[in-house]
Amino acid sequence: MTDTIDTAARALSAGLMLFGIVVLGIVEILAGEPYSPVPITNEAGDVVATPLISPEIRTAFVLAGIAVLGLYAAYRLVTPLPEDDDVRHETMAD
Amino acid sequence: MSYQSSNPLVGETEFALDGPWATYWIAFLRVVTGWWFFHAGITKIIESGFSYSYGSAYMQQMSGTALGGIPVWMGNNLAWLIEPGVPLFETLIGLALMAGAVTRLAAFGGVIFMILFWIGNAGFGNGVVNSDLMGLLMFLTVIVLAAGRYYGLDALIEETAVVKQNPKLRYLLG
Numbered sequence: 001m002t003d004t005i006d007t008a009a010r011a012l013s014a015g016l017m018l019f020g021i022v023v024l025g026i027v028e029i030l031a032g033e034p035y036s037p038v039p040i041t042n043e044a045g046d047v048v049a050t051p052l053i054s055p056e057i058r059t060a061f062v063l064a065g066i067a068v069l070g071l072y073a074a075y076r077l078v079t080p081l082p083e084d085d086d087v088r089h090e091t092m093a094d
Numbered sequence: 095m096s097y098q099s100s101n102p103l104v105g106e107t108e109f110a111l112d113g114p115w116a117t118y119w120i121a122f123l124r125v126v127t128g129w130w131f132f133h134a135g136i137t138k139i140i141e142s143g144f145s146y147s148y149g150s151a152y153m154q155q156m157s158g159t160a161l162g163g164i165p166v167w168m169g170n171n172l173a174w175l176i177e178p179g180v181p182l183f184e185t186l187i188g189l190a191l192m193a194g195a196v197t198r199l200a201a202f203g204g205v206i207f208m209i210l211f212w213i214g215n216a217g218f219g220n221g222v223v224n225s226d227l228m229g230l231l232m233f234l235t236v237i238v239l240a241a242g243r244y245y246g247l248d249a250l251i252e253e254t255a256v257v258k259q260n261p262k263l264r265y266l267l268g
Contacts (some may be wrong), residue, residue: 006114006115007114010115010118011116014118014122017122017126018122018125018126020131021126022125023127023191025133027131028135029133029136029140033210035133035137035140035141036137
């Protein structure tokens with residue numbers, strides 16, 4: 001059960017964060033200027049181009065991914081410590 | 095509870111730092127670091143092609159740094175390499191890190207870039223540990239942890255006969 005939740009937490013958190021950073025970033029590049037999530041202004045200060053996807057949406061995906069990690073941490077805090085049933089950390093021979 | 099003499103952190107409280115969470119996080123950091131450089135490079139190519147003249151101008155102004163006259167000389171004499179090289183290498187370094195292919199060599203290139211950014215930007219108002227240094231440490235971390243071996247193509251490349259016959263290639267891969 002813990003393994004399933006571990007895997008789900010890793011997949012969901014990385015998925016959300018990479019979607020906000022990389023996938024929507026690729027969409028922004030393909031959509032044309034601006035390539036940074038900041039509106040482009042002319043010399044008069046008028047906005048001449050705005051990002052297709054607002055930075056609020058992209059950062060929200062990253063925050064959601066971080067929130068998943070936080071929820072997972074909370075889950076581990078309220079569940080019993082797992083049994084030390086493997087020898088993964090035994091001292092290795094040099 | 096087992097005990098590992100080489101790592102005092104592994105004791106009564108188990109953090110499982112060598113478990114799947116570690117590999118997950120190493121791979122995640124590698125991909126995001128790669129995206130950082132890929133985005134910087136590909137947008138320069140779209141906007142300026144392979145004539146990124148700001149690159150050589152930036153280095154020409156890097157006088158009075160710990161790197162001495164090297165970057166100024168490069169800016170004055172290697173514009174033919176810097177102007178196409180900055181967007182091209184940023185893009186390739188980013189792609190390599192995201193794919194996890196030839197990761198250490200690509201991350202070494204990132205280290206070179208970040209040294210020039212850290213030294214050249216000289217935004218030391220809050221100390222020498224600034225975001226540029228943190229970016230530099232990200233590339234060093236990718237190298238030290240051989241991040242391409244986790245969910246990256248280097249894990250497959252290192253299984254090929256060529257690499258097995260030339261194990262020192264693993265210093266550039268991984």
